[in-house]
Amino acid sequence: MSQPTSWIVSGVRTPFVKAGAVFRETPAYELGRVAIAELLAREELDPARLDEVVLGNCAGPAEATNVARVTALRAGIPEPVPAATVHRNCASGMEAVASAAQRIGAGDARLVLAGGTESMSQIPLLYSFEYAGWLESLMRAKNGLQKAAAFSRFRPHMLTPRIGIAEGLTDYVCGLNMGQTAEVLSREFRITRERQDQYALMSHQRAIAARERLREEIVPLFPAPKHEIVRDDVGPRDGQTLEALAKLKPYFDRKNGAVTVGNSCQVTDGAVALLVADEATARAWPAPPLGRIRAFAFAGLSPRRMGLGPVFAIAKALERAKLSLADIERFEINEAFAAQVLACLEASRSDGFARAELSRERALGEIPLDILNVNGGAIALGHPVGASGARLLLTLLMEMRRHRLRLGCAALCVGGGQGAAFILERDG
Amino acid sequence: MSIFRVERQVNGVAHLVMDDSSRKVNVIGEPAIADLERAVTVLESDTELRGVVLMSGKPGSFVAGADVNGIAAVTEREEVHALVRRVHAVFGRLAALHCPTVAAIDGICLGGGTELALACDSRIASEEEHTQIGLPETMLGIIPGFGGTTRLPRLVGLSTALDLILTGRSVDARKAERMGLIARAVPAAWLIEHAHRRLAELEKRSAKRRRDRYRARGFMAWFMDVSAAGRGLVLSRARSMTLKRTAGHYPAPLAALDVIEKGAGRAVDQALVIEANAVSGLAVGPVCKNLVRIFLLSERAKKDPPVAEPSPAPAPVRTLMIVGAGVMGGGVAALASRNNIDVRLRDLSPDSLTRALQTVRSLANERARKGKGGARALDAQMARILPGIELTGVRRADFALEAVVEKLDVKRRVFGELEVRLRPEAVLATNTSSLSVTELASGLARPERFCGFHFFNPVHRMPLVEVVRGRKTSDATIVTATRPDSW
Numbered sequence A: 001m002s003q004p005t006s007w008i009v010s011g012v013r014t015p016f017v018k019a020g021a022v023f024r025e026t027p028a029y030e031l032g033r034v035a036i037a038e039l040l041a042r043e044e045l046d047p048a049r050l051d052e053v054v055l056g057n058c059a060g061p062a063e064a065t066n067v068a069r070v071t072a073l074r075a076g077i078p079e080p081v082p083a084a085t086v087h088r089n090c091a092s093g094m095e096a097v098a099s100a101a102q103r104i105g106a107g108d109a110r111l112v113l114a115g116g117t118e119s120m121s122q123i124p125l126l127y128s129f130e131y132a133g134w135l136e137s138l139m140r141a142k143n144g145l146q147k148a149a150a151f152s153r154f155r156p157h158m159l160t161p162r163i164g165i166a167e168g169l170t171d172y173v174c175g176l177n178m179g180q181t182a183e184v185l186s187r188e189f190r191i192t193r194e195r196q197d198q199y200a201l202m203s204h205q206r207a208i209a210a211r212e213r214l215r216e217e218i219v220p221l222f223p224a225p226k227h228e229i230v231r232d233d234v235g236p237r238d239g240q241t242l243e244a245l246a247k248l249k250p251y252f253d254r255k256n257g258a259v260t261v262g263n264s265c266q267v268t269d270g271a272v273a274l275l276v277a278d279e280a281t282a283r284a285w286p287a288p289p290l291g292r293i294r295a296f297a298f299a300g301l302s303p304r305r306m307g308l309g310p311v312f313a314i315a316k317a318l319e320r321a322k323l324s325l326a327d328i329e330r331f332e333i334n335e336a337f338a339a340q341v342l343a344c345l346e347a348s349r350s351d352g353f354a355r356a357e358l359s360r361e362r363a364l365g366e367i368p369l370d371i372l373n374v375n376g377g378a379i380a381l382g383h384p385v386g387a388s389g390a391r392l393l394l395t396l397l398m399e400m401r402r403h404r405l406r407l408g409c410a411a412l413c414v415g416g417g418q419g420a421a422f423i424l425e426r427d428g
Numbered sequence B: 001m002s003i004f005r006v007e008r009q010v011n012g013v014a015h016l017v018m019d020d021s022s023r024k025v026n027v028i029g030e031p032a033i034a035d036l037e038r039a040v041t042v043l044e045s046d047t048e049l050r051g052v053v054l055m056s057g058k059p060g061s062f063v064a065g066a067d068v069n070g071i072a073a074v075t076e077r078e079e080v081h082a083l084v085r086r087v088h089a090v091f092g093r094l095a096a097l098h099c100p101t102v103a104a105i106d107g108i109c110l111g112g113g114t115e116l117a118l119a120c121d122s123r124i125a126s127e128e129e130h131t132q133i134g135l136p137e138t139m140l141g142i143i144p145g146f147g148g149t150t151r152l153p154r155l156v157g158l159s160t161a162l163d164l165i166l167t168g169r170s171v172d173a174r175k176a177e178r179m180g181l182i183a184r185a186v187p188a189a190w191l192i193e194h195a196h197r198r199l200a201e202l203e204k205r206s207a208k209r210r211r212d213r214y215r216a217r218g219f220m221a222w223f224m225d226v227s228a229a230g231r232g233l234v235l236s237r238a239r240s241m242t243l244k245r246t247a248g249h250y251p252a253p254l255a256a257l258d259v260i261e262k263g264a265g266r267a268v269d270q271a272l273v274i275e276a277n278a279v280s281g282l283a284v285g286p287v288c289k290n291l292v293r294i295f296l297l298s299e300r301a302k303k304d305p306p307v308a309e310p311s312p313a314p315a316p317v318r319t320l321m322i323v324g325a326g327v328m329g330g331g332v333a334a335l336a337s338r339n340n341i342d343v344r345l346r347d348l349s350p351d352s353l354t355r356a357l358q359t360v361r362s363l364a365n366e367r368a369r370k371g372k373g374g375a376r377a378l379d380a381q382m383a384r385i386l387p388g389i390e391l392t393g394v395r396r397a398d399f400a401l402e403a404v405v406e407k408l409d410v411k412r413r414v415f416g417e418l419e420v421r422l423r424p425e426a427v428l429a430t431n432t433s434s435l436s437v438t439e440l441a442s443g444l445a446r447p448e449r450f451c452g453f454h455f456f457n458p459v460h461r462m463p464l465v466e467v468v469r470g471r472k473t474s475d476a477t478i479v480t481a482t483r484p485d486s487w
């Protein structure tokens, strides 16, 4: 299947901030507003030129159900420009760019603002259905007797809230939460706690070393209520050590587990905005475009092993791009969990895995650590679920531009048992 | 020339339509009164009439108030008194009409307009934002003298009446409904239908109970508005607060308090005599004359072309770039964002931006607390500002205002940076207090689009901006700076 060429001409993102911290009072549509408005400002672009806005978002704020539309209007994008929110769990930001590329490929659009925005701080607690039902019966009660009867049916346990974020991070079909799926992989691929912690430490060290570089893709925010500037991601820890990581208790399987909050991604708030253009628009862009989309693919697998999603998706995307893994000069694989990334590396170098699961004769190939997530990953930077997919594309393109590289690959695992991968290309 | 039309409807109701074809908005002056006398005679003679709806023939505008030019011109107390009594008489005839009367208000309804509506048995108004009902007379140094000071407390109670008359503030239909000033806030699209429905409701009441009147709800309301002790307390508190606020320089609010106090408990006719005496004295006094003069000057400033005719059309200003987010830049950002203008706010110092945003928030919060807007309006206003430390987003700006430190070389550098990025038709302006606009313009590639745009501190308190023309400033620039069609 040939995919028509779409370009990612430019992009920016907000700093990524641990949920519950300085972005606590900043909703997804405000994070997104700043990312979009700053991108338009940086490009000095007349927003009326946009054909559509597509944003990834997972938590779906109740007060802004089509959060892309709310965000777009607040960012000063004119009313006639339509906007859609897309949801493919952790790959929502990639889904947005894929949608943009498909619209462009179909000739429906020339310039699309795509990205993602997520406030995990603002995922609410929910009332149970039982409580809602009780409230309804109370409201329908007409006289004192009926009211008294309704009251007598009340049970305190009805008030126990459902925790939105916990339910969101649990797969409905297999019943495992995301951390538990990482435990599954850590056992299947025999990835020790030490390797996981070492990987996590590397993510922090790389992110700290990349501070200045990352600033090139970050626009500052002045979040309410204090309005003090936030310039950098807050996740990376300068003083992170193996000892400190080793002290953490396994979080998802307290007795026998290896996955801790230290070797998992952080629950995070953030937004990303990219401009996706057709060939003619990109060629006429006043500044050199960041790069183009060579191919992308989404793949499905067992929800219990969702962490292996990147391997399946990368295989599919490489095939579409008619490339092999060895052609890729930089990788970004989202670090949902250290165990999960390391499992992907194992799976991708295994002939057995290739034959059993990818219908390939030979292994996909080696993904060398020194060209993977060179500026740190979600373990240090954080993982605002609806935005991360777009962040990987942006970070990868910036890195490719920095080193004048031609081919890069960005991939994520997706809760629910999917993978997503993009192959990006530059003229070097 | 007719100002009031009587349009008889098939259902036995007459529409009394005010539509002064010689003016853009309706005002109450001698000609309007003379014509109303004629129209009321027509209504009085129509014994079959089931009801009257008073409305405006101007779409989206009811009655702007009394004729302020008329107030400015009179010098004789007797002349004022005669006119006021004539108005009292004709409004009284309208109030005493044999059938129910309802005012249907859509759009601005101020001063004499509100007093005309108060003469009706009941009022309804459109809930549209443009509908604002109030009695701003005390701001012009007089009191509501066409029956307003007398009739309002009888309709809304003492404390609400004092609030409206002493502050001169106007309210939208929903607030007016809550206050009891109107019977119902309704969509403008169904205003007339609702007016007819209201007439039908009034028709069912006995003639004596037809007029809407104040009924205290709850003990507190009864105490403050009805009981003698409470009323005394309310009046003396209002008096001392007024004295504190005006420092005794403005006689009108005190006179209003006096008239309300003395008129209470009397028949309307007797109370109107007191009202007429008070307003006649105030209208020829020096305070009123000065306030009216300021009002007329600022109205004229809004209308008069700032440049020789034919004047170029002002360009819309939807996006404002502000460079320098200090005291002034922050203040202008608050003002502009409140008026629906998108603001790109740029400063080299993040701390300045922080302070500016905090200022905007606290001003917006204050407004929200006063019931203007609420949380959503505050959020929308904050979202109109994009603070930044980079000089980007310039091309979208229709107007760029420099408010950096008062140093010639710094300002010149800022203009240079802005000029290469701005669209050629955008205005470039300086907030300088002391530097010469012509001098600042030298070195600019397009001095014609440059002007001084000097706000005063604090911006939100000083509704004044001085537009300074440099030697090369073009007419188009001046027109846009003085009269952008969307500030």
Ligand SMILES: NC(=O)c1ccc[n+]([C@@H]2O[C@H](COP(=O)([O-])OP(=O)(O)OC[C@H]3O[C@@H](n4cnc5c(N)ncnc54)[C@H](O)[C@@H]3O)[C@@H](O)[C@H]2O)c1
Pocket: B323, B324, B325, B326, B327, B328, B329, B346, B347, B348, B349, B352, B402, B403, B404, B405, B406, B407, B410, B414, B431, B432, B433, B434, B454, B455, B456, B457
């Ligand atoms: N304060 C007043 O009462 C008042 C009244 C009217 C006019 N003005 C005029 O307004 C202007 C600003 O006065 P202010 O009181 O707001 O000053 P201020 O010192 O409060 O603010 C100046 C701001 O400009 C910023 N700045 C300096 N150089 C800059 C640059 N190159 N780019 C971007 N930002 C830069 C500074 O960081 C600071 O935040 C002056 O020209 C002043 O004469 C002031």
